[in-house]
Each structure stands twice: as structure tokens, then as C-alpha cells.
Amino acid sequence: MAVQRVVIGVDSSTQATKAVAVAVDTGAVLGEGRAPHTVSTAAARESDPEQWWRAFNEAVRRTGHADRAAAVSIGAQQHGLVTLDAHGGPVRPALLWNDVRSAPQAASLVEELTPQWWARRTGSVPTAAFTVAKWAWLCANEPQAAARVAAVRLPHDYLTERLTGTAATDRGDASGTGWWTPDGYDEDVLRRVGLDRALLPEVLAPGVAAGVVRAGTPLQEGALVAAGTGDNMAAALGLGLEPGVPVVSLGTSGTVYAVTRGRPQDPSGTVAGFADARGDWLPLACTLNCTLAVDRIAALLGRDREDVAPGGSAVLLPYLDGERTPNLPYASGLLQGLRHDTSPGQVLQAGYDGAAYSLLTAVDDVLRAGGEPVDPSVPLLLVGGGARGAAWRETVRRLSGRPVRVPAAQELVALGAAAQAAGLLTGEAPDEVARRWGTAAGVLLEPVERDTEALERIRETLRAAVPLLNPASGSAR
Ligand SMILES: Nc1ncnc2c1ncn2[C@@H]1O[C@H](COP(=O)(O)OP(=O)(O)O)[C@@H](O)[C@H]1O
Numbered sequence: 221m222a223v224q225r226v227v228i229g230v231d232s233s234t235q236a237t238k239a240v241a242v243a244v245d246t247g248a249v250l251g252e253g254r255a256p257h258t259v260s261t262a263a264a265r266e267s268d269p270e271q272w273w274r275a276f277n278e279a280v281r282r283t284g285h286a287d288r289a290a291a292v293s294i295g296a297q298q299h300g301l302v303t304l305d306a307h308g309g310p311v312r313p314a315l316l317w318n319d320v321r322s323a324p325q326a327a328s329l330v331e332e333l334t335p336q337w338w339a340r341r342t343g344s345v346p347t348a349a350f351t352v353a354k355w356a357w358l359c360a361n362e363p364q365a366a367a368r369v370a371a372v373r374l375p376h377d378y379l380t381e382r383l384t385g386t387a388a389t390d391r392g393d394a395s396g397t398g399w400w401t402p403d404g405y406d407e408d409v410l411r412r413v414g415l416d417r418a419l420l421p422e423v424l425a426p427g428v429a430a431g432v433v434r435a436g437t438p439l440q441e442g443a444l445v446a447a448g449t450g451d452n453m454a455a456a457l458g459l460g461l462e463p464g465v466p467v468v469s470l471g472t473s474g475t476v477y478a479v480t481r482g483r484p485q486d487p488s489g490t491v492a493g494f495a496d497a498r499g500d501w502l503p504l505a506c507t508l509n510c511t512l513a514v515d516r517i518a519a520l521l522g523r524d525r526e527d528v529a530p531g532g533s534a535v536l537l538p539y540l541d542g543e544r545t546p547n548l549p550y551a552s553g554l555l556q557g558l559r560h561d562t563s564p565g566q567v568l569q570a571g572y573d574g575a576a577y578s579l580l581t582a583v584d585d586v587l588r589a590g591g592e593p594v595d596p597s598v599p600l601l602l603v604g605g606g607a608r609g610a611a612w613r614e615t616v617r618r619l620s621g622r623p624v625r626v627p628a629a630q631e632l633v634a635l636g637a638a639a640q641a642a643g644l645l646t647g648e649a650p651d652e653v654a655r656r657w658g659t660a661a662g663v664l665l666e667p668v669e670r671d672t673e674a675l676e677r678i679r680e681t682l683r684a685a686v687p688l689l690n691p692a693s694g695s696a697r
């Protein structure tokens with residue numbers, strides 16, 4: 221009997237590391253593992269990279285297949301600034317994508333060079349999330365720490381390097397730094413923020429392996445290690461995404477994206493012009509407040525997250541962490557439109573609506589930014605932890621007016637990483653692997669009439685509230 225070939229895919233996301241062991245030939249998930257991360261609270265959003273490494277080892281061990289996987293790959297949360305000293309240890313905790321303390325640095329970089337310049341050059345107008353703003357924050361606020369930095373990494377690069385000893389990244393994750401262009405690292409940007417090119421990893425071409433597993437992990441020494449990528453790029457691989465199909469992901473972050481053949485360059489900053497992990501593009505809009513914010517509102521109301529009620533006139537902008545889309549880093553949550561007969565269930569529903577609004581109104585922007593046709597009859601693919609919830613599904617249907625497909629497969633980031641690892645063994649493109657595995661199959665929810673009244677109510681509240689949510693002399697929390 222032929223031996224079953226196994227690969228492991230890893231998602232090192234904000235809240236946890238998740239790993240899946242997958243049969244290369246069939247796509248069957250043979251084992252799963254998970255280990256949590258700690259994220260600091262109050263103004264900062266920081267995590268210890270050493271904890272990611274321990275969680276990585278624990279999660280792959282828990283799959284039960286670590287010692288027989290022939291290849292492995294790591295997808296991870298985008299943008300995080302990992303700073304290493306001359307001995308390879310973290311200089312300080314990593315600054316995460318949702319840490320808005322870097323908003324003033326992002327604003328200065330945009331003001332100095334103009335949004336048009338950034339969009340033309342790097343594809344994106346940087347917000348507080350981008351690595352370039354985090355590096356500028358570190359230099360301004362902790363110059364002694366910045367002076368000790370001998371290497372700058374993204375979360376997935378850091379883990380891949382621990383695993384292989386190779387300093388390597390890929391175009392997808394690199395495109396979220398603010399210092400990457402299709403022609404390589406941008407010397408003008410690096411000079412402006414005082415970062416030496418020699419501190420950055422090599423950007424591998426799609427399909428090139430980063431190296432092999434070193435001794436000292438639960439994985440088989442010598443197993444192939446793929447380049448890995450950012451988590452959204454990995455999910456696009458994991459869905460076997462064809463150009464022009466929009467995806468909405470409901471997790472710690474909310475994201476909407478599509479693979480496109482055209483390079484996005486949106487000077488409004490709503491759509492980030494990321495590269496995908498292959499040779500195409502991944503225009504994407506991202507919110508800071510998604511499942512965690514809605515769960516928090518449910519907890520404040522003392523309700524189960526599914527206990528929503530229709531109707532009413534309440535508008536809830538759930539910007540508990542500040543917000544990125546719209547770009548309001550100093551915002552906090554806002555509740556408007558209460559009446560005597562407003563019920564707690566309606567307030568909770570308003571929280572879902574407020575969180576989904578910016579994602580669903582950006583679907584067409586994402587497609588247009590990459591030059592793909594806007595066709596409302598194409599189903600939205602709904603993924604991420606929130607896609608398991610009925611209230612989330614119904615909110616997305618009602619505010620998009622589109623058919624919605626919910627893939628049965630969970631952990632699409634880890635599956636995308638697994639498909640990337642499998643591609644190293646079979647010679648297939650990772651998205652072809654995922655299509656062969658049938659990862660996007662799932663229940664199709666028919667379209668319902670779009671709730672334009674609710675959308676208009678939120679739009680009007682947001683328009684009127686911007687001066688309140690965006691104080692000129694803002695300070696993050
Ligand atoms: N059955 C469910 N219904 C609604 N939300 C859920 C459900 N299960 C998990 N979630 C939400 O999913 C979130 C985690 O999503 P996930 O995509 O795994 O996060 P991450 O973006 O960090 O990878 C949690 O914050 C939780 O609120």
C-alpha cells in the first residue's frame with residue numbers, strides 16, 4: 221500500500237496558533253492543534269515572539285503528525301514588527317497590526333510624501349497598521365531599543381527563520397510593510413525611516429522553498445519548509461481563490477479582499493494594495509473591530525452573541541480599539557438613536573451592523589481597485605471564526621444583498637499554508653492544490669433584499685460623528 225504523504229500548515233494569528241496536518245493526495249485533515257497567545261491590553265497591542273515559537277511547537281505537536289510531515293508552511297498575522305538583536309533574540313515584544321499608537325507616524329509619512337505617492341509606489345497608503353509606521357514609532361519612542369536592532373522581521377518570517385535558519389519572506393506579507401514594491405525593497409522609504417536594507421529578509425519568488433526543518437522541534441528534521449505568507453494571503457491560497465471572487469473574513473480583524481490580475485493603487489487608502497502569495501494581487505480592506513468587539517458588546521449587554529432582535533433605529537459604531545476602515549485610529553465606540561422601545565437585542569444587532577458596514581461597503585471598492593468586474597450575483601465567500609455564527613451570517617446577507625457561500629472547511633489560513641507546503645512536494649501551484657482538495661465547498665445562502673435603510677442610517681451617523689471620533693489633537697486611547 222502506498223504511504224500517505226502528509227503536510228502541516230500553520231496559522232499564527234493574533235489570538236492563537238492553529239495547525240492542521242493534511243493528506244496531500246486527498247486534502248483530508250488528519251489532525252489539528254492549537255495553542256493560545258497573549259496580547260497586551262490598554263493602549264499597546266504587543267505579543268512576545270518567543271511565545272509564538274512555543275505555541276507553534278505545541279500546535280504542530282498536537283496535530284499528532286509532526287514527525288511524519290514531509291513539508292510545512294507558516295501563515296501569520298500581517299504587519300507586526302518583530303525586532304531581533306545581534307544574537308537573534310527579540311529586542312522587545314512585537315508591535316502588532318492593531319496597535320494604533322503608531323497613528324501619528326503613519327499620518328506624518330502620508331503627509332510628507334502624499335497619499336498619491338504611496339499608492340503609486342507601494343500600492344497602499346500606510347495606516348498605523350503598517351510595519352513602516354511601527355518602525356517609525358519605535359525610532360521616535362524607544363531610540364535605544366531601535367539602536368540595538370540587528371534584524372527586522374514579520375511574524376511569519378520570524379517563525380520560518382526559527383525553523384530553518386534562513387532569513388526569508390514572500391511578496392504577500394512583504395507587501396504589508398510599506399517598504400516593498402514589485403521591484404524590491406524601496407530605498408527611498410527605507411532611507412526616510414532610517415532602516416538599513418541589510419536588516420531585512422530576502423523576498424523569495426513564489427514556489428521557492430525557504431529551507432528545511434532544523435533539529436530541535438517536534439517536526440521531522442530535513443522536512444521542506446515553504447516561504448509562508450501573511451494570513452489573508454494564505455487564506456486566499458486555502459480557498460483556491462480565482463480572480464474576482466470577493467471574500468469576507470470575520471475574525472480578530474475583519475477583512476474583505478479578492479485576488480485580482482490588476483495591481484491596486486487606491487490613493488483614498490480604503491483599499492490596501494497587497495500582493496498575493498503567487499503572482500497576482502490581493503486588494504484588501506481591514507477593520508480593527510470585528511468578532512472581539514461584537515462579543516464584548518454582547519457581554520456588556522449580558523446576552524448570548526446570537527441573541528439579536530430586528531428593527532429599531534439604534535446605530536452602534538463598535539470602534540472599541542480605534543478604527544482602521546474608516547481611518548479613525550483615535551475613535552472609541554459610539555451608540556446613537558436610542559428610543560424608549562429600543563430593546564437590548566436591537567442594540568446587539570446594531571453592533572453587528574456597525575462592524576459589518578465598512579467591510580460590506582468596501583466589497584465593490586476592492587474589486588474595482590484590482591480592475592475586476594463588479595457582479596453582485598457572484599457569491600461572497602464568508603470565512604473566519606465569525607462565519608460560524610448565525611447572527612454574523614444573517615447580518616452579512618442583509619447588508620450585502622448578495623448570495624453568501626460559507627465553506628465547510630475551517631482554518632483556511634492553515635489550510636492555505638498546507639497547500640503551499642504540498643505544492644513543494646507535487647509541483648502544483650498552491651491554489652490548484654486547494655481546488656483539488658475542494659476547500660471552498662460549503663452551504664450557499666440565497667440573497668435577501670439589501671437593507672439600504674440600515675446602511676444609510678450608519679452612513680449618516682458616521683458622517684456626522686467623524687469630528688467627534690477623529691479629534692484633531694487625538695491620542696490613541
Ligand atoms: N460559533 C461562533 N459564532 C460567532 N463567532 C464565533 C464563533 N466561534 C468563534 N467565533 C469568533 O471567532 C473569533 C476568532 O476567529 P478567528 O478567525 O479564529 O480569529 P483570528 O482572526 O485571530 O484568526 C473569536 O473572536 C470569536 O468571537
Ligand SMILES: O=C(CO)[C@@H](O)[C@H](O)COP(=O)(O)O
Nearest residue numbers: 233234297298317471472473
Ligand atoms: O492587518 C491585517 C490585514 O491587513 C489583519 O488581517 C491581520 O493580518 C490580523 O489577522 P487576524 O489575526 O485577524 O487573522
